[in-house]
Amino acid sequence: MTERAPLAMVVAIGDNGAIGKDGKVPWRIPEDLKHFKNVTMGHAIVMGRKTWDEVGRPLPGRRNLVVSRQPGLVLAGAEVFPTLDAAIAAARTTDAEPHVIGGSTIYEAAMPLATRIHLTEVHRKVEADTFFPPFDRSVWREVERRPAETEGVEFVTLER
Numbered sequence: 001m002t003e004r005a006p007l008a009m010v011v012a013i014g015d016n017g018a019i020g021k022d023g024k025v026p027w028r029i030p031e032d033l034k035h036f037k038n039v040t041m042g043h044a045i046v047m048g049r050k051t052w053d054e055v056g057r058p059l060p061g062r063r064n065l066v067v068s069r070q071p072g073l074v075l076a077g078a079e080v081f082p083t084l085d086a087a088i089a090a091a092r093t094t095d096a097e098p099h100v101i102g103g104s105t106i107y108e109a110a111m112p113l114a115t116r117i118h119l120t121e122v123h124r125k126v127e128a129d130t131f132f133p134p135f136d137r138s139v140w141r142e143v144e145r146r147p148a149e150t151e152g153v154e155f156v157t158l159e160r
Contacts (some may be wrong), residue, residue: 004115004160005049005090006097007106007119010039011132012120018128023054026126036101039118044091046110051102052078065091065098067106079123084109108133116159123152 012032013019020026044063047055049070058064058077064086066078071081081087084106091098099109099118111133117140140158147154 001088003115005092006115007095007100007110007113008039008043008116008118009090009100009110009114010036010118011107012122013035013132014122014124014126014128017106017131017134018124018126018134019102020130021052021126021128026128027122027124029120029122029148029150029153031148032120032122032153034119035118035148035155040099040101044095046084046087046091046098046100046106047074048103048106049123051106054103063091063094083135086087104130104133111135115160116157119156119158121154123154123155129138 006044007103012025014026018026032157039141041061044065045059046065046067049066049068054073066075067084068080069082079090080121083092100106100114108115140160143159144157145154154155
């Protein structure tokens with residue numbers, strides 16, 4: 001197998017695989033937001049247009065790249081690309097390890113390319129309409145796990 005170029009995914013997942021409800025994250029955990037900021041700061045972050053809409057603005061200190069099939073879409077503070085591959089290729093011009101931050105369709109497309117997952121496990125079952133794609137954990141090696149101060153939350157790093 002050829003070595004993959006570094007590509008990280010950053011995601012918080014509920015026990016039922018939940019990542020979103022009505023275009024929003026289904027919980028508010030300030031400690032996870034801080035973790036997300038620490039993990040992504042200084043990196044190129046790649047997201048789908050729905051994730052961009054949920055975030056609502058370019059995230060400072062990061063190069064914001066958005067994947068959208070909408071021709072001619074212009075988003076203030078972001079670069080727009082028609083495909084995930086194009087966004088990742090552009091991200092790699094300034095970042096050796098771009099970070100994919102969602103949503104579900106983008107995670108699914110990026111999964112075969114990913115070399116690291118920064119995973120926040122939110123041990124709650126929440127109502128959701130958007131889920132992280134199922135993946136084979138046996139091909140990943142857990143390299144870090146630490147409990148958050150927030151009860152029922154753990155920060156996990158997986159690599160392959």
